[in-house]
Amino acid sequence: MTESGTDTCSDLIAAEDVLLFVNAAVTSTGQREFRSEAYQQRLSLDFLHEYVRVNYRNVYAASLALDINDHNAARVVEQLLRTAGEAGADQKRTEGRLIAARLALLPPQRVYRLFRALRAAKVGNRRTRAILREWLAARPDLGHDAVKYRAGLKTAARHFHLPLRTATGSAPAAGELGDFLFKPGVRPRYEHRLLDAYRRAHHEQGAIYELPFTVAEGFAAKHGVERSAFVERITPRMTRLERLRTQREAGADAEGAPERTDLSAMPLTRLALYTLSLTIEERVRRRAELTHALRTSARRVAGPYAGTWGRVAAVLDDSYSASGSGEKRRRPLAVALGGHFLLEALAAPGSYGAWWTSGRTDPLLVRPFGPTPLGMRVVDALEYAPERLVLVSDGWDNAPPGLAGEVLRVWRTRLDRERRTTVVHLNPVYDADGFDVRRLAASVPTAGIRDAEDLPALVEIAQFAEGRTGLAELQAYLDRRIESFLHEYEGGRAT
Incomplete structure (x- = not known):
């Protein structure tokens, strides 16, 4: 075989390797499928992530710009940050931009889960802190995150030494947010509406209905509030998907079910x-x-x-x-x-x-x-x-x-x-x-x-x-x- 023929063959093999990974990163979430167990899915994904990262790092980072699913996008980000020593200066710049752009698209709970994974892996270098600090600064309201994603925000602030402030004016003061996360009970009240509602919800039923639905559910159970009455009052605080979920639970036409949502605004899948x-x-x-x-x-x-x-x-x-x-x-x-x-x-x-x-x-x-x-x-x-x-x-x-x-x-x-x-x-x-x-x-x-x-x-x-x-x-x-x-x-x- 000629040298050019060898190059062509190796290029085709490389392209096939990359497409293998893209197909896996689009479809698999490491969960059980009809014909394979969860552990098989995870082992297969582990191998592909490692193989493509080591052999085609540029393409591995580029996958963040493709339609891969959130599970694999978070995993790519984690692997790139954990192996920063394998990348050159130009690669790090491109990877940093891709990571920042993809983090902005990920659901916040996945990003906070990523914080915890990086902490467990003892990753806390300056580059990682800068990327996570930028994401945290872009959050619209850290008071909301402190109530809904408390553990994740505490991990970010403590392990990565990230400042508790945002670029918007709706965030609580850094001292107030720090007290809420690390010294609960030290303040008699909070200026930020959600933080104070969370404090009052421990002993005041009315404050429950000022909180996000998933947080309010726990307090409603603690106070023994009847489910139908709780759903009826908390409906204005629900997201579209939360309304659909409670409609299925109670029956769309049942008493106390939330008002039917506009289905045409939902994502197609x-x-x-x-x-x-x-x-x-x-x-x-x-x-x-x-x-x-x-x-x-x-x-x-x-x-x-x-x-x-x-x-x-x-x-x-x-x-x-x-x-x-x-x-x-x-x-x-x-x-x-x-x-x-x-x-x-x-x-x-x-x-x-x-x-x-x-x-x-x-x-x-x-x-x-x-x-x-x-x-x-x-x-x-x-x-x-x-x-x-x-x-x-x-x-x-x-x-x-x-x-x-x-x-x-x-x-x-x-x-x-x-x-x-x-x-x-x-x-x-x-x-x-x-x-x-x-x-x-x-x-x-x-x-x-x-x-x-x-x-x-x-x-x-x-x-x-x-x-x-x-x-x-x-x-x-x-x-x-x-x-x-x-x-x-x-x-x-x-x-």
């Missing part, structure tokens, strides 16, 4: 999960409301690309394995349901067809049941003559086994050599044993997916999974994503 949590009877009764909300959310995700994908066919997996696991209940099916409405929005008007593996034609009534006859559904979808064929499935084609892969191989090599139809497989389940998401055919690009909202971007990145694109092209794509990611964050911060 969360809305799909909520829809699937309802009984079939309730979905039928609320068909108009749920369908309108799903289509509105999907159009919001599609944005300017709505109606631009031409003729689109989708093969969607609603087999029994789409039920997921106890930790990720119905997650694969929710991704397929959200993907259905998003693909409908992306397709040209009147040019979308969907084939569920069960043969159902009503997406609102899907449920995980039966085998996975992907091959038969792929044949049906290809007869639709689409410009794009998108498959959303865990890749376990078992009725009969392997038929989908053979159909796609023959289609690509014999019937559609001109590639008139673009075929992409999106897999919502990480295969811990294979260190990747399960593929249907070598000729079909496959990418991992966790949220239906990421579908358009993942269809784009799936082109690199066909085995014909080297590391240089992949690195150029990552550079563009980094530039866009940092520009959006730093531009917004400057504003």
Whole structure:
């Protein structure tokens, strides 16, 4: 083999390694899946994080600009900060910017959990303190964090010696906040409204309803407040998801249930999960409301690309394995349901067809049941003559086994050599044993997916999974994503 051929081969292998990690970081959260236990998921993720960080550190950091899930984003940040000695000066600058931008997107509870992990690992260098100090200074109200994330904020202040102040005017004075965290009971009252409400809630029931819902729940139980009365009064303090949760607990029309929230404002995958949590009877009764909300959310995700994908066919997996696991209940099916409405929005008007593996034609009534006859559904979808064929499935084609892969191989090599139809497989389940998401055919690009909202971007990145694109092209794509990611964050911060 020539030297250039060797270089090309090594580049392809490197690109495949990187895509393995991206697929894992998008789909896996270290929790149990339908066909693998939690410890298998964690061991597989541990290996990939270590392997990619050591061999491709620049790409490892660049993954923070991609649509990886929060679990793996926090883990990448932790590993980069723990191994700062392995990076050069330029690498540290880029990593610092990427870490700051990604921390701003993470839920605060995950960042405070990261604080505790770094403390346990005895990481407290100047670079780490500077990054965490910047994140803490950008928090809108540290008084709220002191009440809701008390342990995390105490860890940050004590171990990393971070100042307890923010750039906004709503934060309590540093001395008052310090007393609340480290000397509870020393002050007879606090100027900050939430801090004082927390103090009074220990002995005054009325103060409970001034606190965040999750904090107030504990005090309500302590004072023996009846659940229905508590929910009715605390409703104004609830987030949208908290309202939905309490609606499911009490029944949406039950006495004391919170007022029904506007579903169309919800993220698409969360809305799909909520829809699937309802009984079939309730979905039928609320068909108009749920369908309108799903289509509105999907159009919001599609944005300017709505109606631009031409003729689109989708093969969607609603087999029994789409039920997921106890930790990720119905997650694969929710991704397929959200993907259905998003693909409908992306397709040209009147040019979308969907084939569920069960043969159902009503997406609102899907449920995980039966085998996975992907091959038969792929044949049906290809007869639709689409410009794009998108498959959303865990890749376990078992009725009969392997038929989908053979159909796609023959289609690509014999019937559609001109590639008139673009075929992409999106897999919502990480295969811990294979260190990747399960593929249907070598000729079909496959990418991992966790949220239906990421579908358009993942269809784009799936082109690199066909085995014909080297590391240089992949690195150029990552550079563009980094530039866009940092520009959006730093531009917004400057504003």
